[in-house]
Amino acid sequence: MPILIAGLMLYARFKKVETYNVFVKGAKGSINLVLGIFPFIVAIMVMVALMRASGITDMLIRLLSPIFNALGIPTEVSELVLLRPFTGSGSYAILKDIYTTYGVDTYVGRCASVIMGTSETLFYVATVYFSQTSVKKLSYAIPLALICNIFGTIIACLICRVL
Amino acid sequence: MNKIWAFLMLLSTLLLLIKNPSALVTEMTESAMGVINLCVELVAVYAIWLGILEIVDKTGLSEKLARLLSPLIKFLFKTTDPEITKMIAMNISSNMLGVGNAATPCGIRAMQLMDDKSGKATPAMIMLLVVNATSIQLLPTTTIGLRTAAGSASPTDIMIPTLVATFLTACFGISLTLLIQRVFKRRKKKSYQTT
Numbered sequence: 001m002p003i004l005i006a007g008l009m010l011y012a013r014f015k016k017v018e019t020y021n022v023f024v025k026g027a028k029g030s031i032n033l034v035l036g037i038f039p040f041i042v043a044i045m046v047m048v049a050l051m052r053a054s055g056i057t058d059m060l061i062r063l064l065s066p067i068f069n070a071l072g073i074p075t076e077v078s079e080l081v082l083l084r085p086f087t088g089s090g091s092y093a094i095l096k097d098i099y100t101t102y103g104v105d106t107y108v109g110r111c112a113s114v115i116m117g118t119s120e121t122l123f124y125v126a127t128v129y130f131s132q133t134s135v136k137k138l139s140y141a142i143p144l145a146l147i148c149n150i151f152g153t154i155i156a157c158l159i160c161r162v163l
Numbered sequence: 164m165n166k167i168w169a170f171l172m173l174l175s176t177l178l179l180l181i182k183n184p185s186a187l188v189t190e191m192t193e194s195a196m197g198v199i200n201l202c203v204e205l206v207a208v209y210a211i212w213l214g215i216l217e218i219v220d221k222t223g224l225s226e227k228l229a230r231l232l233s234p235l236i237k238f239l240f241k242t243t244d245p246e247i248t249k250m251i252a253m254n255i256s257s258n259m260l261g262v263g264n265a266a267t268p269c270g271i272r273a274m275q276l277m278d279d280k281s282g283k284a285t286p287a288m289i290m291l292l293v294v295n296a297t298s299i300q301l302l303p304t305t306t307i308g309l310r311t312a313a314g315s316a317s318p319t320d321i322m323i324p325t326l327v328a329t330f331l332t333a334c335f336g337i338s339l340t341l342l343i344q345r346v347f348k349r350r351k352k353k354s355y356q357t358t
Contacts, residue, residue: 001260001262001302001304004260005215008215008218008219008222008224009218011222011224012218012221012222015221015222015223017218017221017222019218022214022217022218022221023214023215023217023218024214025214025217026213026214026215026216026217026218026220027210027211027213027214027217028213029209029213029268030206030207030209030210030213031206031210033209033213033268033271034202034205034206034209037271038198038202041198041201041202042194042195042198043168044168045194045195045197045198045201046172046191046194046195047168047171047172047175048194049190049191049193049194050171050172050175050176050179050187050190050191050194051171051175053175053179053183053186053187053190054174054175054176054178054179054182055178055182056171056174056175056178089201092305092309095306095309096309096313099309099310099313099315100313104310104313104314104315104316104318105315105316105317105320109315110320110321110324113303113306113310113321113325114321114324114325114328116303116305116306117300117303117306117321117325117328117329118297118325118328118329118332119296120295120296120297120298122296125267125270125292125295125296126164126292127164128267128271129267129270129271129274129291129292129295130164130274130284130288131271132271132274132275133274133275133278133288134278134280134281134282135278135282135283135284135288136165136282136283137282137283137284138164138284138289139283139284139289140289140343141284141288141289141292141293142164142167144289144293144339144340144343145292145293145296145297145336147339148293148296148297148332148335148336148339149296149297149332151332151335151336152297152328152329152331152332152335155328155331155332155335156324156325156328159324159327159328160324163323163324163327
């Protein structure tokens, strides 16, 4: 990444772009962008917090881990798989827990690392991406993307057994 | 989204009423405060990446990237609009390099441009969501950082498995989406013919 940015700066110099002015112009959009998505993030995060506090999350984990097991997903990573669609920072906290509890270089540790790549904070991304549009009906978007993420998790667990 | 949110909120509130009613408001307030912290961070991070993206744009690099990816984008999103193509191209490439924070502003912009004001997600919008959800990861930067911090013997050891797994997931996601969209289109055509 540092090489890419250095390269970009050099190329911009070469193209005679006024980097400072252009950078400031772009950066100006940041506050408005975040202001626009803020209420949507609050709604999703409050929901996640209440789900955790009320024990729905634990219930879901208990309910789903046999199914996950049948699909080849180890129980140790089920909490990660379950919370990943909702929260990015939360799932990184769980990933850290997995590293300290089960070890980084073990099967579970590696499996969890790859799952972070194949899955996405889906509800967060969907909320934020659609927040600035007229879209009220997502039709089949969420279930479809969820199926893709579950497929990704299964593949991740399989590949970590081989590679 | 409305139904999911309403259902989960109602269920958690009811459960909390039985278990621990006093926790309800505290939990809500605390999580909203957490969002403030997150958003302050996001303002800073997006400022950096929006600034850099603007430079990328002004140097003409984004146009080059868009031209490079335009056959793929035309196939997946059925669009040749230069502005949309550019935004999707930047969104996809940022995601692949593991800079989600640069990908998000481009994704939001692309969604706005593809919006047809009908209130319903168009096939292209759904495709963009799936492409983002299943993105190929060349450099899983954050995960490698966390592995290093946790004292891994070889933090980059997961790069190849991640690449293979995300590649397969992306192929699966894109084909499934194309398949579903084709079925929907055919069904619509049929109902149009019969009426």
